[in-house]
Amino acid sequence: MSIKVMIPTPLRVYAGKRDSADIAAATVGEALGRLTSEFDELRKHLFTEEGKLRAFVNVYLNDEDIRYLAKENTPTKDGDTISIIPSIAGGTSKNAD
Amino acid sequence: MAATVQPQTGAKPVTSLSNEEILRYSRHLIMPEVGMEGQLKLKNAKVLLIGTGGLGAPLGLYLAAAGVGRLGLVDFDVVDFTNLQRQVTFGSSDVGKPKTAAARARLSSLNPDIQIETFETKLTSENALELFKEFDIIVDGTDNFPTRYLVNDACILLGKPNVYGSIFRFEGQATVFGMPEGPCYRCLYPEPPPPGLVPSCAEGGVLGVLPGIVGSIQAMETIKLILGTGENLVGRLLLFDALGMKFRELKLRKNPKCPMCGEHRTINKLIDYYEFCGVRGEEAPASNVQVPEITPRDLKSRLDRGDELFILDVREPHEFQICNLKGLLIPLGELPRRVHELDSSREIIAHCRSGKRSAEAVDFLRKAGFRKILNLKGGILAWSDEVDPSVPKY
Numbered sequence: 001m002s003i004k005v006m007i008p009t010p011l012r013v014y015a016g017k018r019d020s021a022d023i024a025a026a027t028v029g030e031a032l033g034r035l036t037s038e039f040d041e042l043r044k045h046l047f048t049e050e051g052k053l054r055a056f057v058n059v060y061l062n063d064e065d066i067r068y069l070a071k072e073n074t075p076t077k078d079g080d081t082i083s084i085i086p087s088i089a090g091g092t093s094k095n096a097d
Numbered sequence: 098m099a100a101t102v103q104p105q106t107g108a109k110p111v112t113s114l115s116n117e118e119i120l121r122y123s124r125h126l127i128m129p130e131v132g133m134e135g136q137l138k139l140k141n142a143k144v145l146l147i148g149t150g151g152l153g154a155p156l157g158l159y160l161a162a163a164g165v166g167r168l169g170l171v172d173f174d175v176v177d178f179t180n181l182q183r184q185v186t187f188g189s190s191d192v193g194k195p196k197t198a199a200a201r202a203r204l205s206s207l208n209p210d211i212q213i214e215t216f217e218t219k220l221t222s223e224n225a226l227e228l229f230k231e232f233d234i235i236v237d238g239t240d241n242f243p244t245r246y247l248v249n250d251a252c253i254l255l256g257k258p259n260v261y262g263s264i265f266r267f268e269g270q271a272t273v274f275g276m277p278e279g280p281c282y283r284c285l286y287p288e289p290p291p292p293g294l295v296p297s298c299a300e301g302g303v304l305g306v307l308p309g310i311v312g313s314i315q316a317m318e319t320i321k322l323i324l325g326t327g328e329n330l331v332g333r334l335l336l337f338d339a340l341g342m343k344f345r346e347l348k349l350r351k352n353p354k355c356p357m358c359g360e361h362r363t364i365n366k367l368i369d370y371y372e373f374c375g376v377r378g379e380e381a382p383a384s385n386v387q388v389p390e391i392t393p394r395d396l397k398s399r400l401d402r403g404d405e406l407f408i409l410d411v412r413e414p415h416e417f418q419i420c421n422l423k424g425l426l427i428p429l430g431e432l433p434r435r436v437h438e439l440d441s442s443r444e445i446i447a448h449c450r451s452g453k454r455s456a457e458a459v460d461f462l463r464k465a466g467f468r469k470i471l472n473l474k475g476g477i478l479a480w481s482d483e484v485d486p487s488v489p490k491y
Binding site for chain 1: 151239240241242245263264265266267268270285286287288289290303334336341345346347348349350430
């Protein structure tokens with residue numbers, strides 16, 4: 001069973017520059033766990049030290065926010081897409097450092 | 098769902114167009130979806146643009162061209178050369194002028210029949226409600242988290258729609274917040290990311306066309322709200338990936354427990370948004386580390402004296418290609434695993450573009466046992482200003 005996880009631009013740098021990954025998993029949590037086991041930096045951005053998803057990270061299964069499904073326990077099926085939606089604030093993109 | 102926005106009461110609504118205006122707007126007037134009724138709605142509408150930069154450029158141009166009768170522009174910035182790659186309201190001769198004044202000149206030349214009000218000020222918790230209350234729709238084209246939350250909260254407190262757009266490198270987001278039946282920014286992002294987890298400027302930058310596309314989507318949503326026509330983005334987050342040239346959309350739900358727009362509001366006034374987002378003022382706190390420094394002039398005289406100094410450049414390879422001080426390039430992110438390439442017995446000068454990333458590098462290396470290491474104060478920018486103007490600034 002294959003799930004596609006879409007990695008947004010700001011996080012690609014922590015995921016070997018990949019824009020998506022195909023992962024076999026039965027739940028959203030399992031898919032993100034598998035993805036981040038490969039990329040330590042990505043795990044730090046998505047999960048707290050206690051292993052909870054960070055509050056500012058939005059995760060969608062297809063077009064639905066998992067906060068309104070069963071959160072990390074939301075079951076997945078073949079062909080589903082998981083999207084990680086980061087907060088981005090840019091309007092003009094200033095170079096600051 | 099065709100949500101309509103009622104114009105603010107006060108000034109008497111305009112009920113007719115001049116012959117010149119009829120000619121100017123004829124391509125609107127011959128469309129049944131706009132027509133005379135719609136064009137008069139546009140003329141009576143009052144829209145406030147927060148930011149006149151990348152998103153604000155297409156917003157200002159299209160809303161002025163479409164005949165939005167009153168446009169407010171809020172910005173405290175001055176046009177600089179690096180803006181011109183995407184902020185298409187401005188021309189080279191505007192460099193150095195306040196953005197609000199330059200935008201006003203451009204927009205009034207585009208459409209002299211509209212009123213343009215400029216507010217050359219930073220949007221703050223003290224002035225936001227006063228500024229917003231005169232307008233029907235607020236359009237958020239800012240570039241930082243504190244202002245995003247401030248715009249959201251002020252819109253909810255006043256019951257005004259917030260046409261939202263945001264960009265990062267090749268990616269954009271757009272939606273409409275603040276409608277009574279729809280979610281707000283806090284429903285989507287209850288908390289801002291901690292500053293340390295926001296991608297650094299080293300990964301920043303933006304493709305010039307991207308704000309043009311996202312700002313145009315905001316302009317379209319604004320016009321639809323005024324006309325009360327079509328399906329607007331309330332409850333939908335539009336995602337745009339410019340590299341893949343893909344649009345996707347996600348459902349946005351109103352959070353019943355939202356502290357701002359939920360059933361039991363717990364935030365009843367504007368707060369300190371810099372504190373809320375963990376940043377004070379303009380400084381990025383992650384790089385406020387105090388490390389030993391050397392000024393560009395001192396470095397120059399030591400190099401001229403023939404001192405054996407090792408230059409470490411912690412920027413990215415594409416920045417090195419723009420200009421460099423002939424140092425060894427180890428990007429900040431690679432430093433931990435490439436630290437063995439450095440000789441701690443030598444005196445090292447670390448630099449980046451402005452001195453912030455290299456301060457982090459110096460801090461890291463000192464903790465790793467390096468003792469003879471200094472940060473180039475102000476980075477390659479200061480080197481260009483104080484020592485060698487032939488080095489380009491970027």
